[in-house]
Amino acid sequence: MPRRAVPRIVANWKMRGSTAAIDALVDMDRRAVTLPVALAICPPATLIAAARARLAAIAIGAQDVHGAPDGPFTGAISAGLAAEAGATFTIIGHVESRARTHPTPADLAAQIRTALSAGLDVLLCVGDVADLLACLPADTAFRRLSIAYEPPWAIGGADAAPIATISAMHDALRTALATLWGDAADDVPILYGGAVDAGGAAAILAAPQVDGVLIGRASLPAATFAALVDAATVSAAPLPLTELPA
Numbered sequence: 326m327p328r329r330a331v332p333r334i335v336a337n338w339k340m341r342g343s344t345a346a347i348d349a350l351v352d353m354d355r356r357a358v359t360l361p362v363a364l365a366i367c368p369p370a371t372l373i374a375a376a377r378a379r380l381a382a383i384a385i386g387a388q389d390v391h392g393a394p395d396g397p398f399t400g401a402i403s404a405g406l407a408a409e410a411g412a413t414f415t416i417i418g419h420v421e422s423r424a425r426t427h428p429t430p431a432d433l434a435a436q437i438r439t440a441l442s443a444g445l446d447v448l449l450c451v452g453d454v455a456d457l458l459a460c461l462p463a464d465t466a467f468r469r470l471s472i473a474y475e476p477p478w479a480i481g482g483a484d485a486a487p488i489a490t491i492s493a494m495h496d497a498l499r500t501a502l503a504t505l506w507g508d509a510a511d512d513v514p515i516l517y518g519g520a521v522d523a524g525g526a527a528a529i530l531a532a533p534q535v536d537g538v539l540i541g542r543a544s545l546p547a548a549t550f551a552a553l554v555d556a557a558t559v560s561a562a563p564l565p566l567t568e569l570p571a
């Protein structure tokens with residue numbers, strides 16, 4: 326069984342999407358309050374304000390923010406700018422962002438601190454326990470933190486990690502968090518990301534210690550996202566999303 330009554334489904338659009346794609350979510354947004362899952366999207370930064378204006382129940386996140394509050398960093402987005410645009414949280418440490426900016430663990434820690442200072446919650450992507458402990462400041466406000474276990478070899482691939490691998494890594498991450506915060510670490514959601522689709526979401530969400538999923542390709546178009554949400558909620562929702570009355 327999932328550890329939480331309300332699993333999180335976070336859609337990372339990466340460098341995809343449009344205002345039309347946001348408009349396509351308006352119906353899902355209206356129905357989202359009836360679903361036993363919490364939905365969020367992380368569109369490109371240029372679409373955050375439009376998403377905030379059009380969506381109410383679906384949370385809006387940034388895909389990355391800089392570690393400095395402001396400064397001469399052409400092309401970067403600060404946490405304050407993301408918050409002003411309407412984001413309430415940000416992904417930090419996604420492997421695709423790391424491949425572009427090559428952050429050190431200290432850089433990632435600065436990103437976490439700056440995001441929290443700007444009022445954004447943090448969804449920290451890690452590949453393993455060592456990665457988590459290297460970049461997570463011990464004084465992080467854990468109530469505003471989520472973790473995503475994202476094995477780089479699964480991202481963009483054909484298959485998600487095996488359930489046994491996901492469970493073992495989530496157990497290890499939970500244990501590592503407990504070394505920092507004791508029993509309070511139970512309050513930190515741990516999501517899985519990497520090749521999650523409608524066919525695999527329910528089984529992953531049913532695995533022990535899995536509190537949600539971070540999805541990429543399956544988050545667009547809206548019909549594909551709706552199919553995944555339906556699959557994720559099939560055992561708990563009174564009616565699947567596509568069958569709810571208008």
Ligand SMILES: O=C[C@H](O)COP(=O)(O)O
Pocket residue numbers: 337419475479480481482518519520521539540541542543
């Ligand atoms: O942020 C999402 C992950 O990188 C997974 O992407 P994917 O579902 O396209 O494999």
